[in-house]
Each structure stands twice: as structure tokens, then as C-alpha cells.
Amino acid sequence: MKPITIRRATRNDAVAITDILVTSQWFTYEKLYSEAYLTKLIEQYYNVKRIEQEIVTINEQWHGYFIAEKDGIIVGAIGGGMTSETTGEVYVFYLDPLMRGMGIGTRLLDFFTKIQKYTYGAQEQWVSVAKGNMFGIPFYEARGFIFQHEELAYGTSIEDQDISLKYKRDL
8 A cells, every 4th residue: 555645736636636525525524514505515615617727826825735645546635724814724625435544634734734834824723624524623622723713604694504623733
């Protein structure tokens, strides 16, 4: 078995990243949200064209995607950016559900955190986790993130009932 490789995504990875993001959305949220709401989110945020654009757009606000690869297959993806001069945030972070519990997510988060800290100067890191996401909440808490507050999820309205729990850790 080959080791896990962590690297910056390229445009050729867009379809595989999209597949991971869509699969993980259904796995993580199928019991939290309606099928119609999840379908709307996936169509809006997790389509190949958008992912391709996000792969090649790299700046302080969006660092592009970084991926975990096992035996040449993409099994995880993470992306985020700086929200201020010293504050980084993880915006997107999903793993193939079959790869959970193998340390891959921790390695991917650690790799991305080093980029935010040493390339962009982050002194703290934030993440939003869907209220009720019992896969993400324990993962982040085990890695030093501390709950700060609740807010409406990015791009949603009160009617969507999509609440994010905001977590932070010092770097």
C-alpha cells in the first residue's frame, strides 16, 4: 500500500475533488437537511466548473485546494483563506467517508494549517461546522478548536435553518 500524498490540487483534479465533495455532503448532511436543500447547495458550490476556477484562483483570501491522495485516488480535499492579516479559516474540508479514522484528515488539516501559519502569517484559525455535524465537531474539538458562537451558514437565510457553529484555535 502506497503512502498518502498531500499536495496542491491542479485543474486535472477538479472532477475527482467534486466527486469527494458531493459524496461527503450526502454522507455528512443527509440526516440534517432535506434532499432539496442539499441538492441546491451541491449545484451551487460543488460543480466541476466552480471547483476548476477555485483550483486556479490562489490569493490571500482563497489559497486554492489541497488534496490527499492514496494510490493515485483523491480521498480528501481542503481549502480556505485569510479573513484578516492574522486570521486564517478553513472553508471547505471533506474526506471520502470510507477513509475516515485513518489519520488522513489530520494530516490534511496539519498541512493546510502550516501553509496558513508560515506562508500567510495566521496566528489563529477558524472553522464553521454545521450544527449537528457529529463527524466534524468531535474532529475539530480533538484538534484544539474551541466553540465560539453560532451563526447562519454562509449564503443561507433563516428559512434554510442551516446554522454554523464557529470554532477557533490559536496557532
